[in-house]
Amino acid sequence: AQTVTQSQPEMSVQEAETVTLSCTYDTSESDYCLFWYKQPPSRQMILVIRQEAYKQQNATENRFSVNFQKAAKSFSLKISDSQLGDAAMYFCAYLTTSGTYKYIFGTGTRLKVLA
Amino acid sequence: ETGVTQTPRHLVMGMTNKKSLKCEQHLGHNAMYWYKQSAKKPLELMFVYNFKEQTENNSVPSRFSPECPNSSHLFLHLHTLQPEDSALYLCASSQPLGTTGGLGYTFGSGTRLTVV
Numbered sequence: 001a002q003t004v005t006q007s008q009p010e011m012s013v014q015e016a017e018t019v020t021l022s023c024t025y026d027t028s029e030s031d032y033c034l035f036w037y038k039q040p041p042s043r044q045m046i047l048v049i050r051q052e053a054y055k056q057q058n059a060t061e062n063r064f065s066v067n068f069q070k071a072a073k074s075f076s077l078k079i080s081d082s083q084l085g086d087a088a089m090y091f092c093a094y095l096t097t098s099g100t101y102k103y104i105f106g107t108g109t110r111l112k113v114l115a
Numbered sequence: 116e117t118g119v120t121q122t123p124r125h126l127v128m129g130m131t132n133k134k135s136l137k138c139e140q141h142l143g144h145n146a147m148y149w150y151k152q153s154a155k156k157p158l159e160l161m162f163v164y165n166f167k168e169q170t171e172n173n174s175v176p177s178r179f180s181p182e183c184p185n186s187s188h189l190f191l192h193l194h195t196l197q198p199e200d201s202a203l204y205l206c207a208s209s210q211p212l213g214t215t216g217g218l219g220y221t222f223g224s225g226t227r228l229t230v231v
C-alpha cells in the first residue's frame with residue numbers, strides 16, 4: 001500500500017524568505033501523480049502544484065516549485081519570497097493511477113509566515 | 116465561491132439525531148468524493164462516486180450513508196453518530212475516474228461537524 005509522510009508538523013518562515021516543506025512517499029507503482037494542496041483558515045483545500053511521475057523536469061508555479069526525486073521517493077515544496085497569505089496547512093498527496101484513482105494524503109505541515 | 120459548495124458550514128448534533136450534509140458542484144465533473152479530516156491525521160477517504168455510481172466505500176460505518184442523485188449533488192446522511200465522528204467533512208469533485216485523474220480535485224470548504 002502507498003503511504004505519504006510529512007515529517008514536519010510545523011514550519012516558520014520570515015516574510016520574503018524561502019522555505020522548503022518535505023514529503024516522502026512509498027509506492028511500488030511506476031505511474032502516479034504527486035500534489036501539494038494548501039488549506040488556509042477558510043478550510044478550502046486549494047491545489048498548489050502537481051507533478052506527474054513520468055516527467056523528469058520539476059514543476060513550477062510562480063513562487064512555488066518542487067524538488068521531485070523519484071528514486072528517493074521525495075517530493076518537497078519550495079516557496080520563494082514567502083507572503084503572509086502563504087500561511088496555511090500544506091498537504092502532500094499521492095494519486096494512484098491504478099484501480100480507483102484515489103488520493104493518499106500526508107498529515108500536513110502548518111506553515112507560519114512571520115512579518 | 117470555489118465551484119464546490121458545501122452546506123451547512125457548521126453542524127452540531129446529538130448522538131440520536133439524523134442530519135444530512137450537502138455538496139453541490141457545477142464544474143461539469145462526474146466524480147465526487149467524501150473525505151473526513153480529523154486533527155493530526157491524514158485525510159481519510161470515505162466514499163467515491165463516479166457517474167453517480169458508488170465505486171468505493173472505504174470501510175465506513177453504516178451510520179454514514181451517502182447519496183448521489185446526480186453528478187452535481189452528493190449527500191452524506193448521518194444517523195446515531197458518536198463523539199469520535201466529530202471532524203471536518205470535505206467534499207471534492209474531479210473529472211471522471213480513469214480519465215484525467217492527474218488534474219486534481221476541487222474541494223469544498225467543508226462542514227465542521229460536532230457530535231455531542
